[in-house]
Amino acid sequence: MKAIGIVLAGGDSKRMQNLSDKRAVSAMEISCSYRAIDFVLSNMTNSGIQTVAVLSQFNARSLNAHLNSSKWWNFGRKQGGLFLFTPTITPDNSWWYRGTADAMWQNINFLKERHEPYVIIASGDCVYKLDYNDMLDYHIAKQADVTIACAKLPEWEDGKRYGVVQLDDKGEVISFEEKPLAPKSDIVSAGIYIIRRRTLIELLEQCNEEGRYNFVTDVFMRMTGSKKIAGYKIPGYWSNIASVEGYYRTNMDFLKKDVRDFFFHEDPPIYSKSYDLPPAKYNNGANVKNSLVASGCIINGTIENSVVFKKVFIGTNSVIKNSLVLNGAYIGDDVYLENCIVESNETILNGSRYVGEEGNIKIVAEKRNRYDLMSEDKGSGEE
């Protein structure tokens, strides 16, 4: 593969509400076994990209913990590797990343020291499977200066939080609007770009001199009209998780057989860090219907149309419906949850009830300290 990868693992997103309090969006858990960034990293390694830089500055602890070894994505190699670049203070620079372009500019030596002719820039918060070789072939065949991957939005969503793209019949981008109030099409940027490495270096240096810091608005959009921009349509499933609704629906999509088959059973696979959890355990009283369950769970209650992530405990007579229960949550006995997202490692007390609505999912984040609760229980002699 003649390209290196850059993953923009950004940030905060107001649309994630308090889900991004704990972690960067690209470290969000997806479909029980994965984190969002696994999809882009697996796509890169499966496309034969050997060198990948992940740029992040917001709440990177969780992301950093996930990327603490590069071996899960086969990046632990003499040639290439996986690099996590967070801002550092140098004699010339003491800024945080002021934007995506600035993040790349602050790491421009990484770009300069490589020999591969192309760079693939991708965001870390999308769920998809793509062979970047196909996109690069398209880029070369189109003789484009930059190629942007596009995807069709699902019906429930409009383009207000996306870059909206209009393509002509030759597949060239004729207009690009960032987060428009009135989107002109349902084709949006998938946040994936292919560009020549030397061109990118020039553009970033120029951009920095002018005091501009954002890749989409200050680099990419200013190329429209003067440069040839090709739009490459992603053939399969694509979804962005950077809103509560998007995150919830993306996870729920995995209850559909075609989505599971596409990600789980068709080659190439999506990789993630291995946690060596035991098989999920279903005790007497478990009643699970149309749900995904991760390893390490212990289930004593009812689960319907839900996604239950790793190491979750579900107590007796509890009912979980249309919900996501994130890693390590402990759901006590006689709990009722509907249309909820339960934050990771939450402790839900016996007999609690949380009900959200379709289209207005309730995020359950009580931040109780489980071990304090256990000692309190002992004190009062309650169950």
Add this chain to the structure above:
Amino acid sequence: MLLAGGQGSRLGVLTSDVAKPAVSFGGKYRIIDFPLSNCINSGIDTVGVLTQYQPLVLNSHIGIGIPWDLDRNSGGVTILPPYERSDNSEWYTGTANAIYQNLKYMESYEPDYVLILSGDHIYKMDYEAMLDFHKLNGADVTIAAIPVPMEEASRFGIVVTDDKRRITEFEEKPAKPSSNLASMGIYIFSWEVLKDALIALKNQSNCDFGKHIIPYCFDKKKNLYAYEFNDYWKDVGTLGSYWEANMELIDLIPEFNLYEEFWKIYTKQATIEPQYISGSAYVEKAIISAGAEIYGTVKNCVIGAGVVIGEGTEVHDSIIMAGTKIGEHCYIEKAIIAEDCVLGDNITMGAGEEAPSELNESVYSFGLVTVGAKSVIPSGVTIGKNTAIKGETSEDEYPDGKLPAGGFIVKGGDEK
């Protein structure tokens, strides 16, 4: 030094293509994961794995030891198969003979102590505590021993100790045991003592630790101690004990707990995706591994990774190993179905009365149906108890669509 070359012939068709240590256990594990994880959890980072019988699955499972953090710059895991020499090439003829043939491997690390393990048991044990015991006593040999019921003691090597745990007598499968402390086949040797014994007995045929090395050390008045182990330790040598040990994992609070953070068991995990339980499924009292898709009813089962159980199918009290696909409207009871089998629709398995096995009565009993890896079973057949199936079978091999209790269809050879 982990002895992993045994066949485990009492596991019948389960070990026709794999060595016993490579047999699946508890849905996602293989038996060898337990001693290997014990090693790394005890701080042992140099492990030789001696292979001989059907090593392919074992080799690819262990690889360079990544799942156990045994991929090291120095040490790590090394697979040690028998090899050809300029004089006297031979297979590993006994447990001690196998270790003797790898003297050079051990010597290259200049060890102070050598731990001898077998890859046949399910347990969690801190070998470092055993080594501390060995050092504290200034022992030459320490044998791990577990109390067993007196009536079973004559099946084991039995040690008799004084009150300081020094071994005063050693009896191999005694008719009248004088103690109930059974050797677990786990030994720590001080290096010079082991080396001396192995070289002294190098011409002993089928040289074995229990039969030859330990008695030799005893006769030479070496310091032999017994390290008593009082936790879960299960020999899964027969189909019955193998089935039981798996079934114990699904108890409400299992005696052998895999859900503790402490002392994790590591394994090579190819499948990481979640399991899917469909709207038509019913699952109760079971453990299910990653990637399984359940459309039918599962009760009292251990289900491996990537297993598919079709709609309308009922599976009870069974072990279904990784990659096996079961069709629709089957009824399966008390079966052990090994990896990557394909079962058609409307199959009844484990029905009716028991009858003694026509293939091998001592292996295929316990009322189990045992199906070897990569077998194919056609739709619509009825299979009785104490049966064995191995290979791609077709309808004409089941007269009247039946394999009666005690029957078998076992295909050998390289083709299938």
